[in-house]
Amino acid sequence: MTDFTPGQRWLSESETELGLGIIKELDYRLVTVEYPAVEEERTYAINNAPLSRVTFDTGDTIRTEGELELTVAEVNELNGLKVYMAHPAGEPDNIQPVPETLLGHTLRLNSAMDRLLSNQLSSNRWFELRVDALNAHCVQQQSRIKGLRGPRIDHIGHQLYIADQVANRYAPRVLLADEVGLGKTIEAGLILHQQLLTGRASRVLVVVPPALVHQWFVEMVRRFNLHFSIFDRERLDALQPETSIKDMLAQIIAEESIAEEKGEAPSNQDNPFLTEQLILCSTDFLAECDIDELAAADWDLLVVDEAHHLEWSEDAPSEGYLRVEAVARQARGLLLLTATPEQLGLESHFARLRLLDPDRYPSLAAFREEQSHYQEIAQLAGDLHDQPSWDADLISRAQALLPDMNIDDDNREAVLAELLDRSGPGRVMFRNTRHNIAGFPLRTVHGYPLPLPDEYRYDSDESLEGQLHPESLYHDDRWCALDPRVSWLEQFFKQHRHDKVLVICASRHTASDLHAHCNYKLGMNIAMFHEDMDLIERDRAAAFFADEVDGAQALICSEIGSEGRNFQFAHHLVLLDLPLNPDLLEQRIGRLDRIGQREDIQIHVPYFEGHAQEVLYRWYHEGMNAFEHTNPAGHDIYLRSRDALEPLLSSDPEYTAIDALVEETRVITDELHTLMETGRDRLLELSSCDSDKADALKAALQEADDSSPLPFMQRVFDRYGVDQEEHSDTAVILKPGPHMRDAFPGLPDEGITMTDDRATALSRDDMQFMTWEHPMVTGSMEMLLGEDRGKAAVSLLKNPRIKAGTLLIEAIYTVESMAPRHLQADRFLPCTVIRHLLDGNGKNISQAISHDGLSQQCHKMDKPLSRKIVSSQKPLLEKLLKGNEAAAAKEAEAIIASSLEAMRKEQSHELARLKALQAKNPAVREEEVTALENQTAQLEKLLSNAQCQLNAVRVIVAGGE
Numbered sequence: 001m002t003d004f005t006p007g008q009r010w011l012s013e014s015e016t017e018l019g020l021g022i023i024k025e026l027d028y029r030l031v032t033v034e035y036p037a038v039e040e041e042r043t044y045a046i047n048n049a050p051l052s053r054v055t056f057d058t059g060d061t062i063r064t065e066g067e068l069e070l071t072v073a074e075v076n077e078l079n080g081l082k083v084y085m086a087h088p089a090g091e092p093d094n095i096q097p098v099p100e101t102l103l104g105h106t107l108r109l110n111s112a113m114d115r116l117l118s119n120q121l122s123s124n125r126w127f128e129l130r131v132d133a134l135n136a137h138c139v140q141q142q143s144r145i146k147g148l149r150g151p152r153i154d155h156i157g158h159q160l161y162i163a164d165q166v167a168n169r170y171a172p173r174v175l176l177a178d179e180v181g182l183g184k185t186i187e188a189g190l191i192l193h194q195q196l197l198t199g200r201a202s203r204v205l206v207v208v209p210p211a212l213v214h215q216w217f218v219e220m221v222r223r224f225n226l227h228f229s230i231f232d233r234e235r236l237d238a239l240q241p242e243t244s245i246k247d248m249l250a251q252i253i254a255e256e257s258i259a260e261e262k263g264e265a266p267s268n269q270d271n272p273f274l275t276e277q278l279i280l281c282s283t284d285f286l287a288e289c290d291i292d293e294l295a296a297a298d299w300d301l302l303v304v305d306e307a308h309h310l311e312w313s314e315d316a317p318s319e320g321y322l323r324v325e326a327v328a329r330q331a332r333g334l335l336l337l338t339a340t341p342e343q344l345g346l347e348s349h350f351a352r353l354r355l356l357d358p359d360r361y362p363s364l365a366a367f368r369e370e371q372s373h374y375q376e377i378a379q380l381a382g383d384l385h386d387q388p389s390w391d392a393d394l395i396s397r398a399q400a401l402l403p404d405m406n407i408d409d410d411n412r413e414a415v416l417a418e419l420l421d422r423s424g425p426g427r428v429m430f431r432n433t434r435h436n437i438a439g440f441p442l443r444t445v446h447g448y449p450l451p452l453p454d455e456y457r458y459d460s461d462e463s464l465e466g467q468l469h470p471e472s473l474y475h476d477d478r479w480c481a482l483d484p485r486v487s488w489l490e491q492f493f494k495q496h497r498h499d500k501v502l503v504i505c506a507s508r509h510t511a512s513d514l515h516a517h518c519n520y521k522l523g524m525n526i527a528m529f530h531e532d533m534d535l536i537e538r539d540r541a542a543a544f545f546a547d548e549v550d551g552a553q554a555l556i557c558s559e560i561g562s563e564g565r566n567f568q569f570a571h572h573l574v575l576l577d578l579p580l581n582p583d584l585l586e587q588r589i590g591r592l593d594r595i596g597q598r599e600d601i602q603i604h605v606p607y608f609e610g611h612a613q614e615v616l617y618r619w620y621h622e623g624m625n626a627f628e629h630t631n632p633a634g635h636d637i638y639l640r641s642r643d644a645l646e647p648l649l650s651s652d653p654e655y656t657a658i659d660a661l662v663e664e665t666r667v668i669t670d671e672l673h674t675l676m677e678t679g680r681d682r683l684l685e686l687s688s689c690d691s692d693k694a695d696a697l698k699a700a701l702q703e704a705d706d707s708s709p710l711p712f713m714q715r716v717f718d719r720y721g722v723d724q725e726e727h728s729d730t731a732v733i734l735k736p737g738p739h740m741r742d743a744f745p746g747l748p749d750e751g752i753t754m755t756d757d758r759a760t761a762l763s764r765d766d767m768q769f770m771t772w773e774h775p776m777v778t779g780s781m782e783m784l785l786g787e788d789r790g791k792a793a794v795s796l797l798k799n800p801r802i803k804a805g806t807l808l809i810e811a812i813y814t815v816e817s818m819a820p821r822h823l824q825a826d827r828f829l830p831c832t833v834i835r836h837l838l839d840g841n842g843k844n845i846s847q848a849i850s851h852d853g854l855s856q857q858c859h860k861m862d863k864p865l866s867r868k869i870v871s872s873q874k875p876l877l878e879k880l881l882k883g884n885e886a887a888a889a890k891e892a893e894a895i896i897a898s899s900l901e902a903m904r905k906e907q908s909h910e911l912a913r914l915k916a917l918q919a920k921n922p923a924v925r926e927e928e929v930t931a932l933e934n935q936t937a938q939l940e941k942l943l944s945n946a947q948c949q950l951n952a953v954r955v956i957v958a959g960g961e
């Protein structure tokens, strides 16, 4: 077993990018290593920790924490720790003791050169595979469309645009508010995928209504390869260690008293939410769990779906809102999803925006005030967007709204972005509408007036609920026998025998009575979906409805079926009653009117004549045209027509009064639509999608699809012993081969079928979609690059035009910064490859001969001969490689300088924005400005210290023909 001593310096063999580790803790089984350069820790099993001890010998150069470079003159050891006696170059008398604990945390490794010179050689093929993996890794890291190419989705412009805008942000906080069914879940998935793939996030909590837990879980695995753990009460109980109450109390008291002594919050180490990185839970679970514990679980991103339920008012914020707020305050990033952000009114909408960006939205009064200027801003933003010229009038209007900004000819785009950000809903909210996306199916409504049965003639003092849903006053299903909607539905099912029909009604009692009636009395086979069923029953019902061959013709669901679910395979929607809330109506229609719907949508509304139901039907249809078109102003229309509407919902409304209501509603609708189209919605349209950029993204993704990883992976499979079998033109079957020594990333024992063709992947859920972002591909690249194989090789060059015996060196350097993940330094400096090809005089001739061209002529050289060549040429090889270090470093300097420039530009822009907000809003604290400045200083230091390392080297000896 290896002997570890706290304080010793070790290097992770598989993750050298962590820098020089320091042994922090040990027990009989585990060793914990701290990596100060990246502020991370790892714990390994002692008996197979992938660690190498780092020590230095006399004559070596060491670097101290304070970046002092010293030459080792003598090495001493004290209690298992090295103490280096070292001096600055050229000052041999100035000896200073340097305990190894004080060594710098980054390490300039030259393992490729060391391996070459010590004759630890790999074959030519391993070298080529390593270089190809390295190049591919760098291309992926530098790609503009990183994170967008792997998901199994169609390329839809507005989604890609939003994902691209948001995913590249540091700890994004946004409201995804596209209209119903336009793909908010997909946008959130794209953002998560990108953030996780780049390491910007690693801990994610997703909270969704109970009815959507399973759908989210499946969608995340199927489309994004993201495996969430579902947390519920049972899982939490199972995670709690069995402790007696006495032990538990003793433990709590002990922890609290220690924490109190140290003035700290209680320890997080038993927090059950830290046991998984990706957690999915329902809003019900959120309502009952220990919210402090959940909030303390160090989330990089919190995602809340159907966020319109977070109700808030200045005096009485809802419990649900407060709980989300508790987690959102501590989580670094936050994504809120809702198609109907104003469903519960402006206050709640404001409160959600404030959760996202408290600096930008300090008070409700200021928000109201800001909204009143939207038209003026939208006018200017629209002119900036539409007009080619940048005339004096436009400049002076822009200057008036952005007084602190330097406005000139070159920064038109920046001015528009700044305007949308500071004065419009800009950076925080995205909303795409059917109005700005072409290609959606038509919606047609069919009203069916039916006679009101005498049994439903209630007094006018009956509750609104009773008037709207007369069947709800029955305690059993007798109403089914007398309600003409039921016999109408029966006929409807018969006439549409071959169509799928979704039936939505408000209450679970109505749904289950109707279901029982259709199934047991009429002998039909219909599915049901309501809140009293457990999650598994509901998902089974939805799957039964979706089944094209043996499935149910219809699904009858209560209001919970109107949110989030995907039923676009049906195009007939029956609304057995109508909700009072226009946004809820939009949610209902949205089950069918969503991406993937291929037919025009038929909405069927049976209603009672001369009854509240007719009032609602006409109010929606004739007053605001809400069935056939999405209605962005629904909530406001409701607020303004409520006083005229509600009295008519009691019994026997006058027709003249209904006509008047309809007319009044039409006027209000026109007015509000015009206001929105020229104000808020125009601003949102400008900030939510830029079609040129979306088209460019689609084109880039198409190009990326054309460069499949399959040829590279086939070489990897060969090297690691994975069996490959052709499945079809576009797919391959992979299985562990008999000679495979270790597990291969992402390859199950029973094998897997993969396709690199997007269309096949979209139609075949049983296949994995192989892209450069698939976990099998990223995992095998990580495995390959973490190995020593391929770092040093010797090969034989067969080219008749090159004299036999000619020696070349192909040196592959990488430039990378070593920085804590939270700084995301790779935004500015992604891993970059520098290739030099040296001739025998040390001249770099890489421009003349490419790596691929050279590789075609490079062949295997047998091991004994390779070793002989290295041994005999060692001084020359060392001289050439050491001599070239300065040239490589110079090239790296230019790369580092441009990364520094990009970083300074971006950080100063952020700082200017924050200061501008601060001027407008005293809630922007000085500490935030200081934090940003500190972050910039840290990035400045870390990027300046980025290293250029020899990552792989090949000696090439020409051998004639």
Ligand SMILES: Nc1ncnc2c1ncn2[C@@H]1O[C@H](COP(=O)(O)OP(=O)(O)OP(=O)(O)O)[C@@H](O)[C@H]1O
Pocket (backbone or CB within 6 Å): 152, 153, 154, 155, 156, 159, 178, 179, 180, 181, 182, 183, 184, 185, 186, 187, 338, 339, 563, 564, 565, 566, 590, 591, 594, 595, 596
């Ligand atoms: N890019 C895409 N490729 C393939 N399918 C997609 C894509 N975008 C959306 N879909 C499908 O369209 C449907 C609607 O998408 P999604 O559920 O993300 O919409 P939403 O805006 O979240 O809906 P809601 O407003 O109802 O919550 C889903 O079935 C989804 O799988």
